[in-house]
Amino acid sequence: MNPKLQWLRNTMSSSNLQGLIISNPINIKYLTNIEAEGVLLLTRKENIYITDGRYIEHVHSILTLYDEIIVYDRNDVSKDDYENFFMFCENVGFEENYVTYAQYKEFMRTYKINHLVETEYMIEKQRMIKDKEEISHLQKACEITDNCFNYLLTFIQPGMTEKQIADEIEEYYKKRTDGLSFETIVASGENTSKPHAVPTERKIKEQDIITIDMGCKVNGYCSDMTRTFFVGSIPEAIKPVYDLVLKNQIQTLETIKDGVSTRLLTKMVENDFKLNGYDLLHSLGHGVGMEIHEAPYISYRSDTQLKENMVVTNEPGIYLPGKFGIRIEDTVQVTKFGCISLTKSEKNYIII
Amino acid sequence: MNPKLQWLRNTMSSSNLQGLIISNPINIKYLTNIEAEGVLLLTRKENIYITDGRYIEHVHSILTLYDEIIVYDRNDVSKDDYENFFMFCENVGFEENYVTYAQYKEFMRTYKINHLVETEYMIEKQRMIKDKEEISHLQKACEITDNCFNYLLTFIQPGMTEKQIADEIEEYYKKRTDGLSFETIVASGENTSKPHAVPTERKIKEQDIITIDMGCKVNGYCSDMTRTFFVGSIPEAIKPVYDLVLKNQIQTLETIKDGVSTRLLTKMVENDFKLNGYDLLHSLGHGVGMEIHEAPYISYRSDTQLKENMVVTNEPGIYLPGKFGIRIEDTVQVTKFGCISLTKSEKNYIII
Numbered sequence: 082m083n084p085k086l087q088w089l090r091n092t093m094s095s096s097n098l099q100g101l102i103i104s105n106p107i108n109i110k111y112l113t114n115i116e117a118e119g120v121l122l123l124t125r126k127e128n129i130y131i132t133d134g135r136y137i138e139h140v141h142s143i144l145t146l147y148d149e150i151i152v153y154d155r156n157d158v159s160k161d162d163y164e165n166f167f168m169f170c171e172n173v174g175f176e177e178n179y180v181t182y183a184q185y186k187e188f189m190r191t192y193k194i195n196h197l198v199e200t201e202y203m204i205e206k207q208r209m210i211k212d213k214e215e216i217s218h219l220q221k222a223c224e225i226t227d228n229c230f231n232y233l234l235t236f237i238q239p240g241m242t243e244k245q246i247a248d249e250i251e252e253y254y255k256k257r258t259d260g261l262s263f264e265t266i267v268a269s270g271e272n273t274s275k276p277h278a279v280p281t282e283r284k285i286k287e288q289d290i291i292t293i294d295m296g297c298k299v300n301g302y303c304s305d306m307t308r309t310f311f312v313g314s315i316p317e318a319i320k321p322v323y324d325l326v327l328k329n330q331i332q333t334l335e336t337i338k339d340g341v342s343t344r345l346l347t348k349m350v351e352n353d354f355k356l357n358g359y360d361l362l363h364s365l366g367h368g369v370g371m372e373i374h375e376a377p378y379i380s381y382r383s384d385t386q387l388k389e390n391m392v393v394t395n396e397p398g399i400y401l402p403g404k405f406g407i408r409i410e411d412t413v414q415v416t417k418f419g420c421i422s423l424t425k426s427e428k429n430y431i432i433i
Numbered sequence: 434m435n436p437k438l439q440w441l442r443n444t445m446s447s448s449n450l451q452g453l454i455i456s457n458p459i460n461i462k463y464l465t466n467i468e469a470e471g472v473l474l475l476t477r478k479e480n481i482y483i484t485d486g487r488y489i490e491h492v493h494s495i496l497t498l499y500d501e502i503i504v505y506d507r508n509d510v511s512k513d514d515y516e517n518f519f520m521f522c523e524n525v526g527f528e529e530n531y532v533t534y535a536q537y538k539e540f541m542r543t544y545k546i547n548h549l550v551e552t553e554y555m556i557e558k559q560r561m562i563k564d565k566e567e568i569s570h571l572q573k574a575c576e577i578t579d580n581c582f583n584y585l586l587t588f589i590q591p592g593m594t595e596k597q598i599a600d601e602i603e604e605y606y607k608k609r610t611d612g613l614s615f616e617t618i619v620a621s622g623e624n625t626s627k628p629h630a631v632p633t634e635r636k637i638k639e640q641d642i643i644t645i646d647m648g649c650k651v652n653g654y655c656s657d658m659t660r661t662f663f664v665g666s667i668p669e670a671i672k673p674v675y676d677l678v679l680k681n682q683i684q685t686l687e688t689i690k691d692g693v694s695t696r697l698l699t700k701m702v703e704n705d706f707k708l709n710g711y712d713l714l715h716s717l718g719h720g721v722g723m724e725i726h727e728a729p730y731i732s733y734r735s736d737t738q739l740k741e742n743m744v745v746t747n748e749p750g751i752y753l754p755g756k757f758g759i760r761i762e763d764t765v766q767v768t769k770f771g772c773i774s775l776t777k778s779e780k781n782y783i784i785i
Contacts, residue, residue: 135629177535182527183551185534199535248607276487362486402490 082149085112085207086128092203093123093174100124100166100173101200102188104180107371108204110301113150114143121150124166131155164193174200205376209368211390215302216414219369219392222258222297222304223412223423229253229295230308230426234433239287239312243267243280246293254297262303263373266294273309273406276363276398287313290405296373296412303373305394306424307410310431319407322399325357326407327428329397333365337413337420339389343379350397351381359399366394369412391415392423434501437464437559438480444555445475445526452476452518452525453552454540456532459723460556462653465502466495473502476518483507516545526552557728561720563742567654568766571721571744574610574649574656575764575775581605581647582660582778586785591639591664595619595632598645606649614655615725618646625661625758628715628750639665642757648725648764655725657746658776659762662783671759674751677709678759679780681749685717689765689772691741695731702749703733711751718746721764743767744775 082090089112093101103109103121109130110116117140119132128150132140140152167173175188177199189197211219229250237246247265254260268278269285273292285291294307309323329350336346347365354361366379369392377385379393387393396410409428413420434442441464445453455461455473461482462468469492471484480502484492492504505514519525527540529551540549563571581602589598599619606612620630621637625644637643646659661675681702688698699717706713718731721744729737731745739745748762761780765772 175534177538178533180534182529182532182534182537186529275490360486 082128083113083147086123086148086150088207089204090123092207096174096200096203098172098174098198098200099170100194101203102173102175102192103204104184105176105204108176108179108208111204111208111371113148115140116143119155122166125170127151129153129166131158163191167192167194170194172196172198174198174203176200176204178202178205202376208370209376209391210388211370211392211414215370216390216392218300218302219304219412219414220423222262222299222302223306223425225254225257225297225299226295226304226306227424227426229297230293230306233293234310234431237285237291237312237433239285239289241285242282243269243272243285244282246285247280250293250295258297258299259301260298262296262298262305266292266307268292268406271403271405274400274402274404276400276406276408285312288316289313290316290319290407292406292408294408294410301371303369303371304424305369305373305396305410305412306426307396307398307408308426308428308431309407309409310433312433314432315430319405322359322401322405323407323430325354325359326397326399326409329353330395330409330411330428333395333397334411334413334420334422337387337393337395337415339387339415339417341387342384343377343387344381344384346379347381354397354399361397362400363398366396366410368393387415389415389417434480435465435499436564438475438500438502440559441556442475444559448526448552448555450524450526450550450552451522452546453555454525454527454532454544455556456536457528457556460528460531460560463556463560463723465500467492468495471507474518477522479503481505481518483510515543519544519546522546524548524550526550526555528552528556530554554728560722561728561743562740563722563744563766567722568742568744570652570654571656571764571766572775574614574651574654575658575777577606577609577649577651578647578656578658579776579778581649582645582658585645586662586783589637589643589664589785591637591641593637594634595621595624595637596634598637599632602645602647610649610651611653612650614648614650614657618644618659620644620758623755623757626752626754626756628752628758628760637664640668641665642668642671642759644758644760646760646762653723655721655723656776657721657725657748657762657764658778659748659750659760660778660780660783661759661761662785664785666784667782671757674711674753674757675759675782677706677711678749678751678761681705682747682761682763682780685747685749686763686765686772686774689739689745689747689767691739691767691769693739694736695729695739696733696736698731699733706749706751713749714752715750718748718762720745739767741767741769 101123117136122129133155247267267280289312292309296305364380368375398408400406411424453475469488474481485507599617619632641664644661648657716732720727750760752758763774763776
């Protein structure tokens with residue numbers, strides 16, 4: 082059996098689950114490499130993937146005997162089959178954070194399960210720790226993001242619109258990767274005060290501040306990086322805010338390592354911001370992998386211990402409505418004794 | 434109060450709901466024009482939108498006094514506030530097809546609701562009937578789609594790849610609209626036999642058959658049109674299949690009107706296809722609006738009565754694996770006595 086499925090089966094048995102229904106397509110892709118519409122059932126003895134006629138050919142081309150997955154066409158599965166899959170299973174897990182309430186009720190009807198129990202992010206927790214292959218995809222995505230950013234520093238000129246710059250980033254990624262990992266943020270001037278700004282027709286001008294938050298996908302794995310930089314020169318009023326954000330970004334980078342609490346990391350930044358009269362409006366970071374935002378979350382609301390080979394963002398930001406905003410973000414890999422920044426672009430004052 | 438919220442409140446009271454929790458962002462945008470992360474609560478007396486610091490500025494810029502919506506920052510809402518929102522409400526509705534099981538349990542905890550009840554697509558049903566403004570957006574999106582198709586007939590040349598054509602369509606839309614309403618299908622030769630073909634590097638050649646399924650978004654509203662056409666001439670073997678699809682497309686167009694059953698429409702096409710030895714592999718059509726696929730669905734599985742000012746697609750198709758496929762699709766507006774095709778491109782044999 083493939084090692085990811087084997088790991089999951091071990092977790093199931095230590096959680097007293099005799100069966101599991103996996104419907105989140107990202108979790109299915111993670112475990113099996115299958116990209117299709119369907120459901121993966123782990124029953125007492127078998128791994129079963131149920132899909133429909135459109136995908137059977139694709140699914141068979143992905144799986145090998147080694148995966149030990151039996152594939153069914155939905156049209157060939159009878160009511161009795163469904164009821165038999167989880168017979169004699171005391172507890173069957175389902176993804177309560179993906180499955181809608183309507184689907185939950187449908188599962189109860191279809192599979193006739195005694196106890197349909199919440200799995201509390203069982204697979205998402207497994208996905209937090211990246212293996213060698215996953216890390217190499219993430220490294221590649223981050224490397225291309227650095228290259229794209231370096232290219233942008235020569236490309237951007239006063240007179241261009243935010244949209245034009247966002248389009249150029251999309252083009253750059255399209256030629257080299259599976260495309261964007263999220264909608265690029267290009268914000269300039271006072272637009273930088275919105276953390277989730279959407280690129281507008283505003284034209285870049287001399288003395289502008291520009292924030293770009295960008296990332297791509299390589300083999301299904303995402304990168305995520307933000308830099309804030311300047312046209313011509315840096316207004317004196319902005320410098321102390323930039324310095325404060327950068328100081329906290331570097332301090333976080335130096336603190337991240339196996340065993341550190343995500344809440345502690347957040348508190349450190351929050352306190353330093355508060356001391357200087359600012360707030361930390363959003364999370365300090367989030368996991369990055371097959372999804373651009375995934376566990377673990379680095380915020381005061383979460384309390385996870387970072388572990389070796391988690392990959393997370395480190396992105397403090399300060400936003401002054403109607404004035405400007407600063408965010409500096411890297412994607413970093415947690416190690417035993419520290420962390421490795423996978424995005425490596427310049428962070429000191431950048432002036433174009 | 435804005436008329437869409439007023440309409441929804443009327444439906445609520447006729448369904449014996451004293452409160453409603455709306456979390457699907459498309460439904461929130463439909464009702465309020467807000468595009469943000471948050472939840473809309475209709476309580477006994479108030480309309481409340483709860484969001485977070487990142488969106489407060491945007492939300493206030495969208496809403497007017499006329500909307501009668503009170504905006505809260507999530508951080509300013511206390512546990513008591515949450516418990517008070519639906520106090521004295523016997524039944525509170527939620528979107529069981531959007532809300533996950535975990536969120537459902539969270540709602541129960543947070544709002545302390547007696548009966549959290551399924552709303553069975555209440556808002557999606559309201560969205561089926563388009564008002565004047567919505568129809569004018571849909572008309573515009575369809576008009577630009579017709580123009581794009583006419584442009585393509587002069588643009589496409591033997592030697593170009595399917596991908597090149599798809600890229601050209603994306604460029605065309607990007608300059609004039611909010612962009613694609615779905616990933617364009619450009620299929621040529623035997624690729625046309627796959628209803629959901631993804632554009633490939635295959636080059637267009639003389640005697641080819643080409644299917645293009647395309648649409649754009651204007652002010653958040655989608656268009657959807659498919660045409661199948663030919664390079665140089667039409668192979669004799671294809672003509673009878675094209676004629677059969679076109680005949681059924683026109684027959685459906687002539688049957689669609691207020692009061693007609695979606696199942697009846699589907700059955701008519703299915704029967705005629707069967708008589709000629711073919712199957713109808715996919716639905717005959719679907720609603721089009723803020724989503725490219727939305728209610729009502731026109732298939733043998735659905736049984737809805739079409740109503741005035743619904744906007745739906747009419748897209749019969751026949752697919753012969755390894756050989757070719759034909760699909761002809763328009764977006765049409767249902768009227769009291771018939772329907773109006775919003776996409777108006779040529780449907781008789783098109784040869785480029």
